[in-house]
Every structure is written in C-alpha cells, then in structure tokens.
Amino acid sequence: MTRLPEGATVLAASAHDPHQIVRYGPHAVSTQFHPEFTAPIARSLIRHREAVLQAEGIDAQRLHDEVQESPQGAAILTRFVSAFSDPGCPRPLIPCREQHLPAATPAGHFACQIGHLCNAQRVDRLRR
Template sequence: MTSPLLILKAGATFPALAQTLGDFDDWIRAGLEAPGLDIRVADARRGALPPPQALAGVVITGSHAMVSDREPWSEAAAAWLRAAVHAGLPVLGICYGHQLLAHSLGGEVGYHPGGIEVGTVSVQLQPAAADDPVLGALPAVFPAQVVHRQSVHQLPAGAVRLAANAFEPNQAFRVGPAAWGVQFHPEFSAQAMRAYVERLGPELRNEGHDPAALAAGVVDTPAAARVLRHFARHVQAT
C-alpha cells in the first residue's frame, strides 16, 4: 500500500468564501492533480499528527494566524516539521507553512516592515532554482498570488533562496534535498485572490492601498500553480 500525502491544515479561509469556493485543503488537493496519490487531511490545530515515516509527503497550508505568536499548536507543528525534514520526508510549505518551515529549522520570521503584500505580483526565479525539481521548470519571471503580513526575515542555515521579488526577498527556498517553502499561493485562483482583496478592503484602504486597483490587477497564475503539480510528481517519484 502506498503511503498517503498529508495536507496539514494550519488554518482556514473566511467562512463565506469556503461556502462558495471550498477551503485551503480543497484548493491544494485540486492543484496537486495527483489522482494516483492517497491524499489525507489533518488539522494542525487539533490532535496528534501521524509519524512522518508513515507519509509520502506533506503540504502545509496557509493560515490567518501569525507564526511569531508561537501558539502551542503551531510550535507543536514546527517540532513535527523539524522531525519530518530530518527524516527526509518531502515537504512543501505555503505562506504560513513556508514561514513555519523556516521557523522550525532555525530561521527568523516576523512582520514585514513594508506591511501587507497582497494581490497578483511578479516573482523572479533565482539562479539556484535552475535545476530545482519543484521550481526549476517555471519561467524566469512569473505572476503569483500573495497575501501576507509576515515573512521569513532570515532563512534557516543551509537553505537556498529560489525565488524573490522587490518586496519579498524570500518568496521561495529549499532546505535539504526535499523541503520547500513558497511565500506565494500556488493554490489560489484569481477568483479567490479577488475575494481576499475585497474582504480585506477596509484595512487595505486604511493602510493606503487601493483595493479596486489591486482587484483589477489580479490575473490567473498558471505558472505558480505548477509548483503543486511538480511537488506531487516529486513525491510520486521518491
């Protein structure tokens, strides 16, 4: 029997959005495009997690929580992630998951001094991504969906920066042979991204942003979405 791939839920989207489009784990499951994989879901905020040795891989979702708050469930998930990476389990952390992965391995996470990054942004691959099995085949520059107030200020020791932009120098990294973090959201559709901009509209206006302009700038991000498919293929090949 093939070991399952785990989607580790670190949070949930807004309830109204979940009713119409589904939740983070639904979007990730669809984006993996891996009918041959047994995909399970576990909520990091509730209960014990399976041993990494029983899994084929893990994807950690985003969250509306903040890694720097160091909530007990989050710190427990960080310890679990650290063990998973040391065991060689393929790992993909998205947004909060990206930050949690960095934190778990000794990196530094905190609020971005520039405030929120939200909407569709341009991301550039770094030279180290050239032969990467998850990001290497992406275009040199590609659009991606983002919504985050915290970021990885310092990568863990030995980590390799794979993607960046002018606002966020650590849009993606790899640590070890099989653990990746991406600050952007490969699972977000343009519809989901516009819904986030609309939902955050009042606070965005208070912070000097134009929600209408941000929403108008949202486009589909098929290149970024390939990260999930590439990760699934990597898991299936190992």
C-alpha cells in the same frame, strides 16, 4: 520570514520579498506565493483584507479589478511539487477544481486528489 534559517537556500526572490522560494533540505521547500489561487479566490482575499491593504497604501479596488484568471497556476504548482517528489511516485498530481469550502473562503484549493507526496509529507488531502 524575516531572516533565512541556517542551512536554508533562497531559490527565488522578488522586490517585495527576498525569500519567495526557500529550500531547507532535499524535501523541504516553502513558497510565499500561491499559484493555486483562482481569480475568484484572489478577489475574495483582497476583499477580506481590504482595510489592511489600504493601510499599507495599496489601492484594494484597483488590485481587485486587475485580478485575472491564470490557468498557468495549476501547471506551475504541478511542476513545482513534481520537482521535489519521488519520480517513482505511483499517484500523479491531478488539479482539482472542486469546492470543499464556501466560495467566500479566501484560500486556494488545488490538490485534493493527491493521496501522498512520495519522499515528502504524507497527506490524506491537501485543502485550502
């Protein structure tokens, strides 16, 4: 996002992106970060985008070597989604570590067990 849409509110920003978290309405929020990414997924993504990162002046090998597992990611994502979900939702958010796509796929998987997000978008499964 290069320009904030009318009526949207920035909830978080960083030196790299002035729109890290944006609220569009009571049940519409977007993020630019990926707390669902595990260390292997992050490393795979870095390898997949190595040429792009190098072209941007980023040392992809150093970035790859410095990736660490962050078990806090699942807790952050759970709290974030819960903050924008209906408190009366009958299904809790359950972190899922199953792999539904090949390990080389550079994307995250967190909530395959969520059947729906009350007062938000209904989904059968959230996949990477």
